[in-house]
Amino acid sequence: GQNIDQPTEMTATEGAIVQINCTYQTSGFNGLFWYQQHAGEAPTFLSYNVLDGLEEKGRFSSFLSRSKGYSYLLLKELQMKDSASYLCAVRSPGNTPLVFGKGTRLSVIA
């Protein structure tokens, strides 16, 4: 079976840094994805990790520890437009579909 856990909601201040955690227990592992989803819209791809370590992409970074079954998404210099849900998704080996966590709703306040 697969289990992916994320906090349900988080609030952070404009200009600050926020870390959204994701833990997973899956039968096999072949990559972890982060998606952003604004209210009423489709999810859009943010980042991908398959090896341990940090992947940086502008204001967004994603970290993976396979031995701990743990990932986080780091958002720097928060902007109001970063208010959205952030979805963690895991792929198992083979051409298997992504399994998603329930998502973390981030509110950025002034």
Add this chain to the structure above:
Amino acid sequence: DAGITQSPRYKITETGRQVTLMCHQTWSHSYMFWYRQDLGHGLRLIYYSAAADITDKGEVPDGYVVSRSKTENFPLTLESATRSQTSVYFCASSDYTGSGNTIYFGEGSWLTVV
């Protein structure tokens, strides 16, 4: 670049009626998926397809039927709609050429069953 499109975007139907949600992609991606998204559950996989004429059940397939006669289309049919099928439905596609290959979502279809 049309990408992946869903229709209808919004639909209200009555319990017991048959409803078909359409999904069309222009990328020639081999894989296509249907997810539903509900508060408290996140995105859950209904069905997916690896190629034309190949479909597989996901986590929540009951009450749904899919077909894939052409690579670019992947319709989802609710044979007899129930209130519990009120949800947002997302179609997605992917070209599974590597483990890092992401999936791309359509804009979603909001379905209300009354």
